[in-house]
Amino acid sequence: KAGVTQTPRYLIKTRGQQVTLSCSPISGHRSVSWYQQTPGQGLQFLFEYFSETQRNKGNFPGRFSGRQFSNSRSEMNVSTLELGDSALYLCASSQGIGEKLFFGSGTQLSVL
Amino acid sequence: GDSVTQMEGPVTLSEEAFLTINCTYTATGYPSLFWYVQYPGEGLQLLLKATKADDKGSNKGFEATYRKETTSFHLEKGSVQVSDSAVYFCALSAPNNAGNMLTFGGGTRLMVKP
Helix, strand or coil, X not given: CCCCEEECCEEEXXXXXXXXXEXXXXXXXXXXXXXXXXXXXXXXXXXXXXXXXXXXXXXXXXXXXXXXCCCCCEEEEECCCCHHHCEEEEEEEXXXXXXXXXXXXXXXXXXX | CCEEEEXXXXXXXXXXXXXXXCEEEECCCCCEEEEXXXXXXXXXXXXXXXXXXXXXXXXXXXXXXXXXXXXECCEEECCCCXXXXXXXXXXXXXXXXCCCCCEECCCEEEEEEC
């Protein structure tokens, strides 16, 4: 069974641009969560989707948004990029609520 | 709000040494507690978990006991190997969590020397 797949693996953008990151969960998993990982702030929860509905949202500005499609694949979008958005963005999937989370290898975003 | 505090690293040990990584939490009610491990260039993997007080989670020689009285979930291993070198994260899931949201500690880097 394929694991959680995140694309692209690396991304370089400039300030003011927008970016879209993609996450394909493990087959059969309906829950997808996103986390931002930085050396200074550690791992911070962004949002979670279950069956195309946002269940939880972390404390991030409205520039950060996400969505989930009917096949459970998820995308997150960051508009008007800032230098501080440089981070490793991790996606995790699970079969349902309270089930084990499986993490992807992440997308490393660098904002110049 | 909920929070997790874990000892800062790096922790450097020789092979076969005893490992303890401290983790304490602040949460309303009784959260579920987790340890995740991150190897270089990879995402996080669940190492072990405990869902109620006095539960002991264990996996691959690692253990952690849910201590309600001290709000702690310290990670231990009796004899570390070079292959255990990684970053370890303590995390909690709040009891009123409608989903799978986790609150993580800052991570502790473990380096094991041969």
